Amino acid sequence: MAETRLDCLGEVCPVPLIKTQKKLGTMKVGDVLVVEIDHSCAMKNIPEWARKEGHNVEIEEVDDGEWEVYIEKTR
């Protein structure tokens, strides 16, 4: 149950989403990926994609305009 962080601060769409897709592909089922973002459109498209893939997703606003998206790989 490893937890990996992915720093996407300062990156704009679609870079955070593509990086998340690539990173999650290398991880094992049950692992958690924490994506750090500060681009509000990534806050919409990353959870949307991850939920469609069937993963568990949670978003936390850590600061003004800064979020952490928790994705638990389920399959």
Added chain:
Amino acid sequence: MDIKKNVYYIKFLKDPWPYTVGAVILGLLNIGMLAAVGKAWGVTTPFATWAGWIYQAIGGQPEKWFYFQQKGNAAALSGSFINDLHSVSNIGIVIGALLATLLASQFKIKKIKSWKQVIGAVVGGLLMGYGARIAFGCNIGALFSGVASMSLHGWIYWVFIFAGAWIGTKILVKYLI
């Protein structure tokens, strides 16, 4: 009560609105814009006018160029900022976007990540600006106003910007990430 927990604050100011709501509002505002200004909405034409003003300010004579001898462009160049309503609306867009970010308390000055990002942004910006001008419009002036006025050019623009975005994404994934 804490305003940050108020359901209406969260619904209207904090959370992003659904795309369909944005689309409907944009459509309605476009009608209002056409009625108020009398010209189909555009964003990048004022940029050319602003550049013309800057060039005049440093001693250039853009009024002699073919582009600025066309009736509408000549009028914009010799007119003032406040009378060019699309120039004014461009400033309004920036102020509105800032206001929305501040009201959602999501304002943040982002750090520059790498030189690659800087070069990508500058080259991308120049290409978009150049493309928007030789196409006589960006995704607002050419696509949005084009489709809204039932002009074929808007639909052709749509097909090709889709193709361009597809190719751009492939390049991005292969070389830049």
